[in-house]
Amino acid sequence: MAYRSAALLAPLLLAGCGINSVPTAEEEVKARWADVQTNYQRRADLIPNLANTVRAAGAQERQILTEVTEARARAVQVNVSPEQLNDPAALQRFGQAQGQLSSALNGLRVTVEQYPTLRSNENFLTFQSQLEGTENRIAVAVRDYNEAVRAYNTRIRTFPDLIGARFIHGAEPYPPFQATTPNANVAPEVFAPGS
Template sequence: MGIFWQRSRAAGALLAVGLLLAGCGYNNIPTKEEAAKAAWAEVQNQYQRRADLIPNLVNTVQGYAKQEKDVLIGVTEARAKATSVKIDASNLDDPEKLKQFTDAQNQLSGALGRLLAVSENYPDLKSNQNFLALQSQLEGTENRIAVARRDYIQRVQDFNLTLRTFPDVIWQTLVFHDKPMATFAATEGAEKPPEVKF
């Protein structure tokens, strides 16, 4: 009977330690880190969707606006640069890499804005169903990008806060040693409304 009680006590002690660890926040840091990484994957997904739409948009505009070669070349070059700057989940704690990625995406956004403004000079293009469908898809994608970025910012804020609050800060110090993740910063001049000229 003595062995039975010793084994029962050992099993009870293991169960108590397991419950203590489960309730003390040990899993918070990896769980929130993975949530932030998943949100980042959605940001990348939406940027890729936009990049995939651009060749079709450029080809549609090209048929109508042959003299707008500089704008079309600018969009193509900005797309190439935006798709060449890569950042993955392992680099999310490097603000400089995130800034490079964001700058490339912002350049593409500006080039797309100029391309869509060109359509104002071409009434036939504005009534072309392919162009209107692509323009609508791009506008929807820009909204999805904004939502994905907002979700990522919220997940990163939650993760970074977890790294600094009790009891998770103990696990951070003793076990995980994660760095806070970087988040998006507003583009310089974003507080001013864009100027539209025709």
């Protein structure tokens, strides 16, 4: 009788110690990371179209265009797989590559303010709007990823889930994604033409 009671209680006890909730939380982290990568890829895909539009607008923007396309090329070469999410160095390399592209895009925004003819180009405005929307999507995706990481890390460190996390899954915490662009918290200065 005691064995039967223990056999009936075992699944209930195991259910409360992270058997299912830890993998579910980990999958949420991986899904949110996929959203981050999707939005960075969207930005990278928009840049060739933007580059063609700027190229058609004139030669004065060529340097900033070159910086943007070179930063894009570097950014798409650095990827982080779900298996590397526990590696802070891999996340830092990814963040640095994306940060360089963000810096180059900020230079492009300054160029737009300096050259009214470029600003008036309808195609450029469309791509610029799409890039701004993508930047917002990236910010939301990073926020959602960091929230999933926070929830996962909390789950694997709190009772009763820490039992299953440690002894059954061998769960390790994930690092959050952080901005790596120097002075990321400082808005770029915009100069008027001739200043």
